[in-house]
Amino acid sequence: MPQSKYEQIYRSIKEDIETGLYKYNDFLPSENEYTERFGCTRNTVRRALSLLTSEGYLLPQHGRGVQVIYRPDDGRSLFTIGGIESFAEAANRSGRKTVTKVIIFKQIIADKKTSLKTGFDIGAELYYIERVRYVGKRAVIFDTNYFLVSETPGLQPSIAADSIYRYLEGTLGMTITTSRRRITAQTATERDRELLDLNHFDFILSVAGQVFNSRGVMFEYTESRHVPDQVCFVESAVRQKV
Amino acid sequence: MPQSKYEQIYRSIKEDIETGLYKYNDFLPSENEYTERFGCTRNTVRRALSLLTSEGYLLPQHGRGVQVIYRPDDGRSLFTIGGIESFAEAANRSGRKTVTKVIIFKQIIADKKTSLKTGFDIGAELYYIERVRYVGKRAVIFDTNYFLVSETPGLQPSIAADSIYRYLEGTLGMTITTSRRRITAQTATERDRELLDLNHFDFILSVAGQVFNSRGVMFEYTESRHVPDQVCFVESAVRQKV
DNA sequence: ACAGATAACTCGTTTAAACAAGTTTAATAA
DNA sequence: TTATTAAACTTGTTTAAACGAGTTATCTGT
Numbered sequence: 001m002p003q004s005k006y007e008q009i010y011r012s013i014k015e016d017i018e019t020g021l022y023k024y025n026d027f028l029p030s031e032n033e034y035t036e037r038f039g040c041t042r043n044t045v046r047r048a049l050s051l052l053t054s055e056g057y058l059l060p061q062h063g064r065g066v067q068v069i070y071r072p073d074d075g076r077s078l079f080t081i082g083g084i085e086s087f088a089e090a091a092n093r094s095g096r097k098t099v100t101k102v103i104i105f106k107q108i109i110a111d112k113k114t115s116l117k118t119g120f121d122i123g124a125e126l127y128y129i130e131r132v133r134y135v136g137k138r139a140v141i142f143d144t145n146y147f148l149v150s151e152t153p154g155l156q157p158s159i160a161a162d163s164i165y166r167y168l169e170g171t172l173g174m175t176i177t178t179s180r181r182r183i184t185a186q187t188a189t190e191r192d193r194e195l196l197d198l199n200h201f202d203f204i205l206s207v208a209g210q211v212f213n214s215r216g217v218m219f220e221y222t223e224s225r226h227v228p229d230q231v232c233f234v235e236s237a238v239r240q241k242v
Numbered sequence: 243m244p245q246s247k248y249e250q251i252y253r254s255i256k257e258d259i260e261t262g263l264y265k266y267n268d269f270l271p272s273e274n275e276y277t278e279r280f281g282c283t284r285n286t287v288r289r290a291l292s293l294l295t296s297e298g299y300l301l302p303q304h305g306r307g308v309q310v311i312y313r314p315d316d317g318r319s320l321f322t323i324g325g326i327e328s329f330a331e332a333a334n335r336s337g338r339k340t341v342t343k344v345i346i347f348k349q350i351i352a353d354k355k356t357s358l359k360t361g362f363d364i365g366a367e368l369y370y371i372e373r374v375r376y377v378g379k380r381a382v383i384f385d386t387n388y389f390l391v392s393e394t395p396g397l398q399p400s401i402a403a404d405s406i407y408r409y410l411e412g413t414l415g416m417t418i419t420t421s422r423r424r425i426t427a428q429t430a431t432e433r434d435r436e437l438l439d440l441n442h443f444d445f446i447l448s449v450a451g452q453v454f455n456s457r458g459v460m461f462e463y464t465e466s467r468h469v470p471d472q473v474c475f476v477e478s479a480v481r482q483k484v
Numbered sequence: 485a486c487a488g489a490t491a492a493c494t495c496g497t498t499t500a501a502a503c504a505a506g507t508t509t510a511a512t513a514a
Numbered sequence: 515t516t517a518t519t520a521a522a523c524t525t526g527t528t529t530a531a532a533c534g535a536g537t538t539a540t541c542t543g544t
Binding site for chain 3: 518521527537540
């Protein structure tokens, strides 16, 4: 309900593109056209359009118009980079049955090695969680989470088995805002082979990153180790003018 | 020279952060402070700040201020996702000696299989290029490029050995704008093993993507297969409000 | 019919101002 | 002293308008 105007416009245009009203290589109505149609100023329209541009949906062309360059995914990818999406959300979006199994849930104090890896201060109290995610019957993700205890009080194994983000955002009323991630390919460890259904693969795709809350506190560090044939990250970029 | 005001401000603040004038967890001067300092309106300042926010440098907090969440890289990563950067540019940025060797340079017509993979129409005339990139003495990237002949006339092996982007942007006056990339981990092929110095690794990190020019024409499809221990992609995301 | 000037569009940048809605600090009353 | 209130900040959203610059279509004169 309390939704800003530019977000409504953004959503409206995005839907028009995804449902195929405007197709690949089509030109959108002009900004002035949208201005009249939505009953707002050009600035507000432009804000919505710039969002879609940064997501790789649109290509504005000076003097010509705004072209659609979006093409529907082939569906093979579970995850889409460019958003902060929890496992539950991503799985739900693709409509697949998923299960989460909690392997380890304990409280630790960050030592030097942990600090270097995660970015938390030495001595910080952390929840240390290991989880395996199943899509269907297959173990496809091995998650290692570090949560700052002071920012995520009351975290429990039962919550970890469900959705931690739902707990943080819903129950604790926390707002998750920004994330920084590193993507690498790595040789599978003994533990990967033990916990994941790698089949003939002997390597994994690792996504490691820090997450901040709205108070600017880094409260989470997570590494997700993915079975390589089930993941594909999609990202869009706009070239910087020098 | 012809550089907009918000870009100058963006650059100025970015430099202040990267040189350490404002450190991790610090708060920037307020928008009004910057407005006076740069002699412009708040809108222009906010535009610069929002750029840095989307790059993961800043976390604005309603009512409190704008916090710095940037931390310098550990330097292991050659490439940074979130930008469209050519091999030459990325290598130059990290200050390493590089060589490019052209393996194949020929002209082809897109068949059904090629079309499906690249997104070009069937029958399109394409330059097909295979290149190997060396950092120091080691072969670290195996590039496969498809360029639309009609949009990149005069492309030659000698250019491919140097920098194709420099040719396109410099000589042809083309503007490269938007790109969409897919990142996956794959088992090394026989050709990978032959061309790359994989050492004990038997997998690669693949980055495949389409590139558009300023006329909205998709003129390039490229797959880069990276030796896994030399690459790391960094990406930053802002969580969408439902 | 054709070439060139012109007008009518497009998006890009910047200014100016107002109000909303959070957070912190300072003043005030118990 | 302590709690409450008010003021003075902060960022977030939106309007309105002007001008710049690139592209396309139209008009005009030869």
